[in-house]
Amino acid sequence: MPPAPEGAGSTARALRIGATLVLAGLAALGCRAVHLPLPWMLGPLLATAALGVAGVPVMASVRLRNLGLALIGVGLGLHFSPDVAALILRIAPAIVLGVLWALLLGYLFYRMLHRLHGGDRATCFYAAAIGGASEMALLAERAGGRVDRVAAAHSLRVLLVVTLVPLTLQAFGVHGDEASATAATAVRLPGLAALAVGAAAGVVLLQRLKAPNPWVLGPLLATLLPCAAGLELSALPPGASAFGQMALGVALGTRFTPAFAQAAPRWLAAVAAGTLAMLVVSAGYGWLLGRAAGLPAATAVLATTPGGIAEMAITAQVLQLGVPVVTAFQVVRYIAVLTLMPALFALELRLRP
Template sequence: MLKRTGITVGLGFLGGWLATLLSLPLAWMLGPLFMVLCLSLMGVNTGIDKRLHRTAIALLGLFIGSRIQADELLGLVLWYPSVLAMLVYMALMLFGGYWIFNHANVGRMNAMFCAYPGSMNSALVLAERANGDLRWIAISHSLRLVTVVSGAAIVASFFVDDVTLRSSTSSFTIMDGLPLVLATLCWWLGRLLKIPLPEFLGPMAAGAIVANLGFDYSLPTWIVLTAFLVLGASVGARFSGTQWSQVISMGRYGIAFALFALLVAALMAWLVSSFTHLSFLAVLLALIPGGVGEMAVIAMVLDIDPVYVVSHHILRLLLLIFMTPLMIRIANGSAKQ
């Protein structure tokens, strides 16, 4: 796995470098994503060690947490319009996605999990418990993730003149290591308490603690960009071992669902932004099911409050977790029919 991870990261670096030369938006995430995706479908054995992927998520959580101020959290009560929109959006994704995938003849139960609004890992775990076909579910969610993440980044780039990461300290000192130690401890505590996404929420809490104690802390830019690279390469590597015939067979339905997710999210975001002070881009990133880490990355480079975006995705994840028993019962009931 170490060799495969090294090859994948190297390919991702090449993709990020090429994307930077071409001045593409989010070069150090989309470049690795598309480079690894294309080579994976060409037969290259790619993959990212889960520990490295989780470390990248943890660094991202620490980076976001360091921007959180306690007094800003009072604004949560003002976000209820987009929270309500997110609930409606989740329902539309479940019913609309089920209708789309039901036409793929993969079975009612598999169609249900293919339409799961985000959280690919949760969908696969649930589907496995219900004896679902993980092959189709993994392909559909991978296509959704790639389409949504790349689509969101490209669409967002039209609203800004330059999509770049704000510069931060380039050197790394001993004092910079103290928040990393605290982040590790919070990660471990999160796992101990069995909270969702402990590798993300734990370090994010650590960053918030450091920030609110009065320390002016920011991860060096090269560390943040490395986390972007790993996240992008990880998405592309999900297609390792996938045959073109499988992608073609399921691809039209997966892409149709992803486009449906983007279009409906854009409509909901437009409605919310039209009647509130919330910006269209912020609501869009908060709604679309592209993954917590990926949407947080896009929010940061666009200078959108990452706390606002992340809070919506975490809430959706919690709701999906609470829906787990119902989803399994529905899936098992559908399989018996």
């Protein structure tokens, strides 16, 4: 057989990525037509996940995913006005309680997984932690756990959370609150350029510091700081948020492959059951915490939901549910879980040898 022409692989890859984006866009328009929440994220996510499990060779672009995450980070940062920054400081004790709840919830989920499924404790512990998939998989690998099962558990958890939470909120007729307004409402080219430069600098800085999730946290911090200081630089152009959601939805959906569906069905069933239980108890806890902290109930529920930063913040942004509050809860929880998990696992091994 003659060798493939040079560049044939890259051309095929580009065609697969382009076809995936077209299908994702059509799925988003379909979801929008039937008035589903988060159509630009849910449509691409569900469509690519279904096609991937069926064996269709869908593919995501890492560069487009990173650009989408950066746009999401900038969009979230624009919500942090000086008044919002003061609000975040006021509810700091509630944010700490949210972190403690996430740690407790992850531990209970771990105990459930270990009881139902057995297996090594490192795999169960890091699969149950309410953290990022790649970060928890890396920690599990260092502890001798199974990376594939940890990654599969987090992918399934995020899929269920991103799908069920917006649909449930819409079914209950949840409306937004006044805390969702952005600091800037008009597109200004000089300010937009400053946002782009700041976002790029934030990504580079966090990458050099080897910080987790630099494509979201870098642009978020670079935008948050001037907005919290009272600077109104620029709003994002129309369509930027939709593109970011679609890029994120495709990136999440392409994790699901035939191998994912066929591997360890009992394990995935246990993860699904635990995720559903966590959603129910987290909703109750969020409602109680919202009443105690003086936050809207829907905002507090979303802030304590066991999802990811980008996914939960985008849900809050689209549904207008206190974006800065949800973002603050999710970012602080993300950093705390990532930092504390190795020490907590070591403690678990000492207490339960």
